[in-house]
Amino acid sequence: MKNRVDIHRVSLFQVKVLAQEIYDKYFKVAQAQPRGVVAKLGNIVAQIERACQKQHMSTRDSGTGWRELLTTALNELTLLLQEDGVVSAYELHSSGLVQALLTLLSTSCWDEGLQQDKSCKLLRQRQRVFRNCFKVLSRYSLPRV
Numbered sequence: 001m002k003n004r005v006d007i008h009r010v011s012l013f014q015v016k017v018l019a020q021e022i023y024d025k026y027f028k029v030a031q032a033q034p035r036g037v038v039a040k041l042g043n044i045v046a047q048i049e050r051a052c053q054k055q056h057m058s059t060r061d062s063g064t065g066w067r068e069l070l071t072t073a074l075n076e077l078t079l080l081l082q083e084d085g086v087v088s089a090y091e092l093h094s095s096g097l098v099q100a101l102l103t104l105l106s107t108s109c110w111d112e113g114l115q116q117d118k119s120c121k122l123l124r125q126r127q128r129v130f131r132n133c134f135k136v137l138s139r140y141s142l143p144r145v
Helices: 004-030 034-058 063-081 089-094 096-105 115-143
Strands: none
Touching: 004 063, 034 063, 034 089, 034 096, 034 115, 063 115, 089 096
């Protein structure tokens, strides 16, 4: 009976050592360097947030820089989404993209302290840019039935 227990302990130890080696060799490295898609999504999220910030800081004369930044970010997103199987739902959510899009397409923390008509105007501008980017996507990528 004691022999069985010893054999069991040795095999458990061997499994633990092997598991640690596999983790160190494959998973630790993968966690340290996220997939390229996750990095791209992170950059898109940062661009969306910068565009919103620039929109609120812009004056009437220099108010178009945020549009170009937002358009670039959304075009990169549309290209990424067009490729089947490249981005998982988990990656979309964990990258912060869902929250960034919610902030972009609804009244956000950036709108606090503004008059309601100004806040609505800024929101409509952001929504228009979003619609235009995704309208182009649907026009070229979806087959007509």
